Amino acid sequence: MDNLYSQTARALKEAMANDGLDPRKILDQLFNRIAAVDSRIKAFVLVNKNAAQVKTGGALSGIPVVVKDNICVKGEDTTCASKILKGFKPPNDATVVRKLKEAGAVLMGKANMDEFAFGSSCETSCYGPTHNPWDLERIPGGSSGGSAAAVAGDEAIMALGSDTGGSIRQPASLCGVVGLKPTYGRVSRYGLIAFASSLDQIGPITKDVTDSAILLGAIAGHDEMDSTSVDIPVPDYTKALVNDVKGLRIGVPKEYFIKGIDRDVQESVKRAIEIYKDLGAVVVDISLPHTEYAVSAYYIIGPAEASSNLARFDGVQYGLRAEDAKDLIDMYIKTRSKGFGNEAKRRILLGTYCLSSGYYDAYYLKAQKVRTRIKEDFEKAFKACDCIATPTTPTPAFKIGEKANDPLSMYLSDIFTIPANLAGLPGISIPCGFSSGNLPIGLQIIAKPFAEETIFRAAYTFEQNTDFHKKRPAL
Amino acid sequence: MRYETVIGLEVHLQLDTQTKAFCGCANRFGSSPNSQTCPVCLGFPGSLPVLNEKAFLHAIKVALALGCKIQDLIKFDRKNYYYPDLPKNYQISQYDMPLSYDGRIDIKVDGKDKLIRIKRVHMEEDAGKLVHPEGASHSLVDYNRAGTPLLEIVTEPDLSSPEEAYEYLTKLKSILGYLKVSDCDMEKGSLRCDANISIRPAGEKTLGTKVEVKNMNSFKNVRQALEHEEKRQAEAVEDKVKIVQETRLWDPDRGVTVSMRSKEEAQDYRYFPEPDLVPFVVDKRVIEDIRSALPELPEARRARFMDEFALPEYDASVLTADIDTAEYFEESARVSGKAKIVANWIMGDMAAMSNARNIGIRELGLSAGSLASIIKMIDSGAISGKIAKEVLNDAIETKKDPEEIVRLKGLTQISDGGQIETAVAAVLAKNEKSVKDYKDGKKNALTFLVGQVMKETKGKANPALVNEILKKKLGE
Known part of the structure; x- marks a missing residue:
C-alpha cells in the first residue's frame, strides 16, 4: 500500500488486519508528511512524536487521530490557540480522548484553531493562521481549521473538531473533507474547553463518510461526567452506510438559496440535489422562515455563554499571569488584556453586555425566543422530510486577511451552519463540487435529533455515486 | 418619633x-x-x-x-x-x-x-x-x-x-x-x-x-x-x-x-x-416520600412531651429546642420512668455542665441508664440530692458507673438514727451559742446546725432525719 498517509482509517484497518501492516509505519509516514508540508499548511500546534498505541484490537487500533487544541489531553499542552492558556497541561483526558485511547487510537497531536473557537477562518489563533491545502493563500475555514486542513492535506487520517456554529462543517466544506456535527448531547463535552456550552459539540473530520461513521461510533455515548450528554444507545453507525436513498425525502429550504450566495456554490448544491433525485430520493420544497434571525441570535447566545465560560482565565490558577500587577484587579486586567486576542475580547464584551442588568431581556431572552422558533421551524419541516440539504457555506474559501477586519462579514460565513447548532440537530458537510477556481464546495445534510444514521445513509449514497471526495489538493 | x-x-x-x-x-x-x-x-x-x-x-x-x-x-x-x-x-x-x-x-x-x-x-x-x-x-x-x-x-x-x-x-x-x-x-x-x-x-x-x-x-x-x-x-x-x-x-x-x-x-x-x-x-x-419520612419536628415534639410526659410547656420547649437534648431526655425519661425529675436534671446540672464545656448534652457521656440510676438512688433514699450532684459530676468526669461511685466513695446516705444522733450530739456540744440562739427564738440557727451536722457526716446524712433529730434534741 502506497502513501499510507492518504488512506482512510477503514482502508488502514483492513491492511493491518489482512496484510499485517505495521501501525508504526502509518505514524512514521504521517510524521514525514507533516515534516514535508506542514511548514506551508501550519495545521498542527503540537506533534506528539512519542505517540503510541495503547491498545490492540479496538475499533481504531493503530489509527492516528489529531484532536483540536480545545480538547484536553492529559499532560499535553491544551491551549485553545490562546496565549492565556500557554503551557496549560490538563490533569485529565477529555472523555472523547479517553474513548479514543480505549479504542486503540494514537493521539498524534493537536490541531490549530481560532482562539477559543472564535472565528471562521483559523486566523485568530495565537500561533498564526492555518493555510488551506487547496490554495495556501486562503483560509481553511474555522474554527476547526487545523483539523480540516490536516485531513485535507493528508497530514492526518482523521481528526476531531468542535462545532458551536459551524466550526466542523464550515472548514470541512472549505477543505473538501467530511465534517460531522453530531446531535447536541450525542458526544460528551467533558474535557472540551467550553466556548458556548449549550451549542458546543465534538465531532469527526474525516476523508470519507465511512470514517466519519467509524469515528463517531468510537466517541459517542452517554457520560456521567456530562449532564447534557444523553443516555440513549449508540447504534453501529457503519450499518447505516447503505448505497440507497430510494424514497428518502430530502427537504430543500428556500431560505438557504439567497442573494449573495456564490454562483458556483449554488450550482454545485443544486446539481447535488439533482443527483439525489436521480438516485430515487424525493426532493421536497420546505421553508425555515426564521433562518434570517439565526445569526443574530447566535451572536448573542454564543458570546453570552462565552463571557461566563472564559471568566475563569484570570491568572489565578493556571495559564498566563501578568507579572507586574499592583493588586488583584490589576492582575485580572493585565492578564486578560495580554492573554486574549481581539476576537476573544470582542466576544467577551458582547456577551457581558447582553447579560447585563437592563439588557438581558432585550438581548439574551429575545435570542432564546428566536432559538425556540428556529427549533420549531425544523420540527415542522421534518414532518415533510427525513433530512434537509443545503449549502454548507455561502462561498468557497476566502483569502487570508480578506475578512479579518470585517467581523460582520466573517460572521455571515456561518449563516447556513448556525441554525443546526441553535436547534441541537446533527449536520454533516460532504464534498459536492469545486468552484471555477478549483476550491472545494460542501453540501450540508441536516437531520432530526439523533438521526445520524439518516445523515450517514444520505451522505454515503452521494459519495458512492460521485468522485468529489477522491480529489486531493496538489501540495 | x-x-x-x-x-x-x-x-x-x-x-x-x-x-x-x-x-x-x-x-x-x-x-x-x-x-x-x-x-x-x-x-x-x-x-x-x-x-x-x-x-x-x-x-x-x-x-x-x-x-x-x-x-x-x-x-x-x-x-x-x-x-x-x-x-x-x-x-x-x-x-x-x-x-x-x-x-x-x-x-x-x-x-x-x-x-x-x-x-x-x-x-x-x-x-x-x-x-x-x-x-x-x-x-x-x-x-x-x-x-x-x-x-x-x-x-x-x-x-x-x-x-x-x-x-x-x-x-x-x-x-x-x-x-x-x-x-x-x-x-x-x-x-x-x-x-x-x-x-x-x-x-x-x-x-x-x-x-x-x-x-x-x-x-x-x-x-x-x-x-x-x-x-x-x-x-x-x-x-x-x-x-x-x-x-x-x-x-x-x-x-x-x-x-x-x-x-x-x-x-x-x-x-x-x-x-x-x-x-x-x-x-x-x-417529594411525597421525603415529606412522609420527615422526622417529628420541634413543635410536634414539644406538644407530645407535654402530653406524654406531663411536662410544663416551658420544660417541653427547652427540652425540644435541640434534637440531642430531646432524644436524650426521652430515652432517660423512659428508662427511669421519672420524666419531670429527669427534665430537672437535664435542664439544671447537666445543662450547666455542657454549657461550661461548650459541648452538647450527648457529649457529656452520661448514658440514659446512668442518669436513671442516679435518680433511682435518690428515690430510694440511698443518696441525698446533694450527694447526687457530686455523683453526677464524678460520673461525667470519670465515666464510671454512678452506683459504683457511690459504693467506692462510701457516699451512701446515713439514715441510721443512731449514727445521726451521735453526730448531732457532737455538733450541739461544739456550738453552744447557736443552741442558745435557737432557744432564744432565732429559728435560722437551725439551718446552721443542720449544715454542721451535714459537714460532720460528709454530706451523707439524710437531711430530713437530721432535721427531725436536731429539733427533738433542741426541744429537750
Whole structure:
C-alpha cells in the first residue's frame, strides 16, 4: 500500500488486519508528511512524536487521530490557540480522548484553531493562521481549521473538531473533507474547553463518510461526567452506510438559496440535489422562515455563554499571569488584556453586555425566543422530510486577511451552519463540487435529533455515486 | 418619633453530604489546603458539573420541613462575579426559579406567637477561602470549601426586632438540627447569616431604605449588630442624615457596623441559566416520600412531651429546642420512668455542665441508664440530692458507673438514727451559742446546725432525719 498517509482509517484497518501492516509505519509516514508540508499548511500546534498505541484490537487500533487544541489531553499542552492558556497541561483526558485511547487510537497531536473557537477562518489563533491545502493563500475555514486542513492535506487520517456554529462543517466544506456535527448531547463535552456550552459539540473530520461513521461510533455515548450528554444507545453507525436513498425525502429550504450566495456554490448544491433525485430520493420544497434571525441570535447566545465560560482565565490558577500587577484587579486586567486576542475580547464584551442588568431581556431572552422558533421551524419541516440539504457555506474559501477586519462579514460565513447548532440537530458537510477556481464546495445534510444514521445513509449514497471526495489538493 | 424596624434574614447553610455539590470530592472540614479538590471544583477548563443527588434531596427535605412549595422544574443559574476564591468566576446558584418558595417558621417572642414567612430556599455552591499569611505581600487560596453544597434560606421582611431575628435563627437552627442535614456551626461557617434592616416611622406603610449587614458570626452577634444598626438608623433620621442603601460589616470588637460598599458599587451578577446542567422535573412521588419520612419536628415534639410526659410547656420547649437534648431526655425519661425529675436534671446540672464545656448534652457521656440510676438512688433514699450532684459530676468526669461511685466513695446516705444522733450530739456540744440562739427564738440557727451536722457526716446524712433529730434534741 502506497502513501499510507492518504488512506482512510477503514482502508488502514483492513491492511493491518489482512496484510499485517505495521501501525508504526502509518505514524512514521504521517510524521514525514507533516515534516514535508506542514511548514506551508501550519495545521498542527503540537506533534506528539512519542505517540503510541495503547491498545490492540479496538475499533481504531493503530489509527492516528489529531484532536483540536480545545480538547484536553492529559499532560499535553491544551491551549485553545490562546496565549492565556500557554503551557496549560490538563490533569485529565477529555472523555472523547479517553474513548479514543480505549479504542486503540494514537493521539498524534493537536490541531490549530481560532482562539477559543472564535472565528471562521483559523486566523485568530495565537500561533498564526492555518493555510488551506487547496490554495495556501486562503483560509481553511474555522474554527476547526487545523483539523480540516490536516485531513485535507493528508497530514492526518482523521481528526476531531468542535462545532458551536459551524466550526466542523464550515472548514470541512472549505477543505473538501467530511465534517460531522453530531446531535447536541450525542458526544460528551467533558474535557472540551467550553466556548458556548449549550451549542458546543465534538465531532469527526474525516476523508470519507465511512470514517466519519467509524469515528463517531468510537466517541459517542452517554457520560456521567456530562449532564447534557444523553443516555440513549449508540447504534453501529457503519450499518447505516447503505448505497440507497430510494424514497428518502430530502427537504430543500428556500431560505438557504439567497442573494449573495456564490454562483458556483449554488450550482454545485443544486446539481447535488439533482443527483439525489436521480438516485430515487424525493426532493421536497420546505421553508425555515426564521433562518434570517439565526445569526443574530447566535451572536448573542454564543458570546453570552462565552463571557461566563472564559471568566475563569484570570491568572489565578493556571495559564498566563501578568507579572507586574499592583493588586488583584490589576492582575485580572493585565492578564486578560495580554492573554486574549481581539476576537476573544470582542466576544467577551458582547456577551457581558447582553447579560447585563437592563439588557438581558432585550438581548439574551429575545435570542432564546428566536432559538425556540428556529427549533420549531425544523420540527415542522421534518414532518415533510427525513433530512434537509443545503449549502454548507455561502462561498468557497476566502483569502487570508480578506475578512479579518470585517467581523460582520466573517460572521455571515456561518449563516447556513448556525441554525443546526441553535436547534441541537446533527449536520454533516460532504464534498459536492469545486468552484471555477478549483476550491472545494460542501453540501450540508441536516437531520432530526439523533438521526445520524439518516445523515450517514444520505451522505454515503452521494459519495458512492460521485468522485468529489477522491480529489486531493496538489501540495 | 417612634420607629418600627423591618428585618429580613438570609441564611447560608452548608449541607452535610459525603461529597461536594457538583463533583465527587469529599465534603470535609479541616483538611490540609487544596487536598479536597478535583478539576471540577477547581473550575479547570473542560470540566463540567454534575448535581449531587444527595445534596438535592437534603435541600428538598429542608424546604418541606419549612413548609415550602417545591418548584415543578428545577433549574440552575450562573451568578457571575470575579473573586479569587471562586474558581470559575461564577457561582452555580438559582435565580428566578428557586427550588422552593413560600414557607414559614413560627416563633414566640415575649409570649406572643409570630409567623415569619420564608420567601425562598435555593441551592448553590460555596466558594473557597482566601488565606492571608502574616506579613506576606501575597494571599493564598484554599479551594477545599469550593463546591460545598449550600442552601440559601431567605425570609420575607417579617421580623420587627433584633430579638425576633434571634428567635427566628434559634428556631431555624432547631429545625435544621432535627433534619440532620448540617451541623449548623456558625463558628465553623457551616451556618452564616446576613441581614437586611430598615426603619420607618411607626405605622408607615412604605419601607425605608434598607441596609445589608454582614460578618456576624453568632446569633448574639446578629442581635447586637441589628440593635446597633436600628439605633444608628434612628439617630441618622433624627439628625436628618439620609440613610443610603449599602452593605455594612459588623465589627464585633468595636460593636459597630462599618460601611463596606454602596449600592452604586453593587455588582451586576449577570445571571443566566447554567447551560451545563439540564433543567429537570422532580418526580412528585420522590417529594411525597421525603415529606412522609420527615422526622417529628420541634413543635410536634414539644406538644407530645407535654402530653406524654406531663411536662410544663416551658420544660417541653427547652427540652425540644435541640434534637440531642430531646432524644436524650426521652430515652432517660423512659428508662427511669421519672420524666419531670429527669427534665430537672437535664435542664439544671447537666445543662450547666455542657454549657461550661461548650459541648452538647450527648457529649457529656452520661448514658440514659446512668442518669436513671442516679435518680433511682435518690428515690430510694440511698443518696441525698446533694450527694447526687457530686455523683453526677464524678460520673461525667470519670465515666464510671454512678452506683459504683457511690459504693467506692462510701457516699451512701446515713439514715441510721443512731449514727445521726451521735453526730448531732457532737455538733450541739461544739456550738453552744447557736443552741442558745435557737432557744432564744432565732429559728435560722437551725439551718446552721443542720449544715454542721451535714459537714460532720460528709454530706451523707439524710437531711430530713437530721432535721427531725436536731429539733427533738433542741426541744429537750
